Amino acid sequence: MIRQDSLGDVPLFHEDETAFREKKSNIKHPLACFFHLFFRTSAVLIYLFCEFLSRSFIANMVTIILLLSCDFWTVKETSKKVVSNSDSRIFWFGLIVCPVFWGFFVFSSLVSFNIKWLAVVIMGVVLQWANLYGYVRCKVGGGTKLRNMATNYFGVKLFKKVLNQPQGP
Template sequence: MMRLDPSEDDVSLFDAEEDGVRKQKKSKIKHPLACFFHLFFRVSAILVYLLCELLSDSFIACMVTIILLLSSDFWTVKNITGRLLVGLRWWNQVDDDGNSQWMFESRKGTGKNLPSDSESRLFWLGLVVCPVLWVILAFSTLISFKIKWLAVVIMGVVLQGANLYGYIRCRVGARTSLRNAATSYLGQQFFKQAMAKQEES
């Protein structure tokens, strides 16, 4: 594992890659157990939240179960599935002066070490969709006045949102701002579309 240098483009999870590298990448799933647990804890937490009132009358038992599933998901995604499925890892450390520092790592590799396209898609899909669902559940909790569930939903938003934020920062680089990355990506897409239209003419 190496630290990300913002000047380098080590990991290209979304961008088109060179043909030689793409041929080396396999579309099959190399880590089925990691893929399973990447989705299992986060989907289970949402299902338990949605079905809790049907399955049990105990609010405390449901709340503890959901928080345990969310915590397991946070740890698994942060420490295992991100490293195995996309070759990224992040953490936050506090130095001796009490300053908080974000640390990002990216695995450089060729051939066998490259993450497969299927695993990468599954990782990012699960990482993005579930926090969005928790935000929707938070709004529905506020609208339906189920205030006792608000703490549980906020835990879902915070834990899964933290992983999403960490991996997006890891993906775009430690010092590159998200605004600059989005602007760069949109600029590249606009340029590609303009070139395609020019070639058609």
């Protein structure tokens, strides 16, 4: 039994304490989640504020690419372990949102004719989308599994359509 008071939820009995802790903290890999978002967010922030951080284009470019690469290795090592639903939500949120930012940066670089930074943002898009594509492919399965799912789906639709057609006299 859990009691509600001014301090929040507090377990009343020792038996409920473990269930209470699991409910409160269901992120199994907080460091991996933190660094996953940290590396991605840092790369975006460095791109946005690079003029204030350093005048060196090369230093900024290398820093952005290293941050995006570190994110890949952090997530790759954690993906081999059992994760919770919260870990999964954080992972997919970062994996989907950041490529959208880099896609926007490509568009803004093209519109502003900032060709120098276009190479950096294209690298960001390529690294982020490759990461997203790889994990989506792992989640859905290889090309054969995906092809079989599509074939089965369209086969069932065609079969239902044939069955629903009126028969001749």
